[in-house]
Amino acid sequence: MTDIPASHPRRASLLARERLVEGVRAGIVSEAGLIAHGRGEAFDYLLGERTTDEAVAACRAAAALLLMARRPVMSVNGNVAALAAERAVALAAAVGGARASRGAAEGAMRLEVNLFHRTEGRVRLVADRLRAAGARDVLGEAPDARVPGLDHARAMCSSQGVGTADVVLIPLEDGDRAEALRRWGRTVIAVDLNPMSRTARAAHVTVVDELTRALPVLARETVALAGEPDGRLRAVKEGFDNAACLRAVLGRMVARVPELDLGPPC
Amino acid sequence: MTDIPASHPRRASLLARERLVEGVRAGIVSEAGLIAHGRGEAFDYLLGERTTDEAVAACRAAAALLLMARRPVMSVNGNVAALAAERAVALAAAVGGARASRGAAEGAMRLEVNLFHRTEGRVRLVADRLRAAGARDVLGEAPDARVPGLDHARAMCSSQGVGTADVVLIPLEDGDRAEALRRWGRTVIAVDLNPMSRTARAAHVTVVDELTRALPVLARETVALAGEPDGRLRAVKEGFDNAACLRAVLGRMVARVPELDLGPPC
Numbered sequence: 001m002t003d004i005p006a007s008h009p010r011r012a013s014l015l016a017r018e019r020l021v022e023g024v025r026a027g028i029v030s031e032a033g034l035i036a037h038g039r040g041e042a043f044d045y046l047l048g049e050r051t052t053d054e055a056v057a058a059c060r061a062a063a064a065l066l067l068m069a070r071r072p073v074m075s076v077n078g079n080v081a082a083l084a085a086e087r088a089v090a091l092a093a094a095v096g097g098a099r100a101s102r103g104a105a106e107g108a109m110r111l112e113v114n115l116f117h118r119t120e121g122r123v124r125l126v127a128d129r130l131r132a133a134g135a136r137d138v139l140g141e142a143p144d145a146r147v148p149g150l151d152h153a154r155a156m157c158s159s160q161g162v163g164t165a166d167v168v169l170i171p172l173e174d175g176d177r178a179e180a181l182r183r184w185g186r187t188v189i190a191v192d193l194n195p196m197s198r199t200a201r202a203a204h205v206t207v208v209d210e211l212t213r214a215l216p217v218l219a220r221e222t223v224a225l226a227g228e229p230d231g232r233l234r235a236v237k238e239g240f241d242n243a244a245c246l247r248a249v250l251g252r253m254v255a256r257v258p259e260l261d262l263g264p265p266c
Numbered sequence: 267m268t269d270i271p272a273s274h275p276r277r278a279s280l281l282a283r284e285r286l287v288e289g290v291r292a293g294i295v296s297e298a299g300l301i302a303h304g305r306g307e308a309f310d311y312l313l314g315e316r317t318t319d320e321a322v323a324a325c326r327a328a329a330a331l332l333l334m335a336r337r338p339v340m341s342v343n344g345n346v347a348a349l350a351a352e353r354a355v356a357l358a359a360a361v362g363g364a365r366a367s368r369g370a371a372e373g374a375m376r377l378e379v380n381l382f383h384r385t386e387g388r389v390r391l392v393a394d395r396l397r398a399a400g401a402r403d404v405l406g407e408a409p410d411a412r413v414p415g416l417d418h419a420r421a422m423c424s425s426q427g428v429g430t431a432d433v434v435l436i437p438l439e440d441g442d443r444a445e446a447l448r449r450w451g452r453t454v455i456a457v458d459l460n461p462m463s464r465t466a467r468a469a470h471v472t473v474v475d476e477l478t479r480a481l482p483v484l485a486r487e488t489v490a491l492a493g494e495p496d497g498r499l500r501a502v503k504e505g506f507d508n509a510a511c512l513r514a515v516l517g518r519m520v521a522r523v524p525e526l527d528l529g530p531p532c
Contacts (some may be wrong), residue, residue: 035303
């Protein structure tokens with residue numbers, strides 16, 4: 001790892017980049033995953049690299065969905081594991097604890113490895129990374145179900161996970177899979193930096209934020225709502241308008257543009 | 267290579283992505299180069315993936331600079347070689363021919379390999395890729411000069427190239443190097459999809475366009491201006507305002523946003 005000074009204004013972004021490059025070398029991240037990360041970086045730059053009020057509101061709506069779910073599952077791909085394995089595991093623990101405190105029949109939010117560029121070796125490495133981060137129960141290595149409407153490799157999923165989930169959390173997901181999951185009747189929560197992406201638009205709730213910032217906010221909101229009655233959770237969910245939220249975030253990005261200096265930097 | 271249908275609306279973008287992933291596997295492109303490409307993709311998406319009037323105007327101003335230069339040099343990195351080795355060689359030939367027709371003492375625009383994440387092996391592979399595309403005279407494998415103000419590996423350049431050039435064309439360049447070249451007194455022409463990047467702002471002329479689209483336009487404009495007297499070329503150059511051009515391109519990106527549908531795609 002390069003030494004990036006603690007004071008560097010873009011330290012978080014540079015560290016994320018290093019984690020992904022390490023992830024490629026470790027066999028966890030695909031080359032396409034690096035390109036996708038770069039696209040996200042551009043949108044995060046426009047966002048000012050900070051969590052917006054809209055992202056917090058989306059996390060709150062997502063938290064309500066996770067608490068009310070019969071069976072929530074979080075999908076993990078190579079970029080998610082490389083960037084935020086610990087935070088994904090911590091979120092699953094927070095959601096599980098909050099659900100258990102409500103007396104949910106199946107408390108846990110399970111983690112399922114799903115890769116867009118699937119190889120069995122990479123699935124194993126991603127699962128190992130999650131286990132190294134503390135996950136005890138990782139699905140995806142023995143897929144036995146299919147998401148309808150996707151070609152074979154991309155359709156594979158676990159009957160214990162996405163196959164029987166009602167609510168799926170899909171951070172950094174491909175548009176085809178996000179749309180297929182929605183068509184399949186899943187309630188979809190996405191984390192995506194591009195408010196115009198097909199994934200962002202296909203989801204019922206889209207958190208437009210950088211993953212490592214978003215996951216702790218989602219955990220915090222889930223814990224905060226854990227004691228609320230179902231009626232209140234439904235009201236939170238029904239008060240959230242995803243298209244309006246996407247439009248507001250995009251408006252923030254656009255509004256920042258005139259503030260940016262376009263003159264020579266030197 | 268994957269089969270991408272000829273009719274696919276984003277075929278050019280997907281092919282570019284494949285060329286870069288191939289480039290990584292061939293040792294030409296760095297992982298950081300993939301992330302940088304992804305950032306560019308996001309801006310190209312906002313641009314509508316087409317060459318704007320502003321990009322054509324910037325190419326015309328750049329052409330005037332290349333024709334009037336005492337010694338123009340084009341810097342080539344891994345992404346440039348992977349995406350557009352043939353087009354870079356064709357541009358160098360077009361500039362050389364146009365300059366020769368004007369009786370320039372040194373007709374050629376030479377190509378110099380300059381890598382941000384420099385390894386001697388990768389320099390060689392990039393130079394080989396340019397030679398395979400028809401370049402006869404590639405600089406950069408035996409650097410004997412330094413760009414002031416950069417650390418050692420990033421400062422290395424050729425005394426036959428950037429070291430004695432007056433005009434440097436730097437497609438897809440890092441902001442530190444672009445700024446250092448400008449401080450060193452070079453007239454800088456950049457090709458960069460992010461109109462807010464330090465490179466875009468450091469350059470005297472910035473072509474905000476995707477590389478494989480931009481290089482042929484730059485070649486065409488150079489040929490078109492080849493017969494013009496110096497006074498006319500100076501007028502073209504002086505009539506070009508880079509900050510205004512960057513602002514106009516950014517305005518286009520922003521103006522496109524409300525047209526984009528944010529509703530569910532399925």
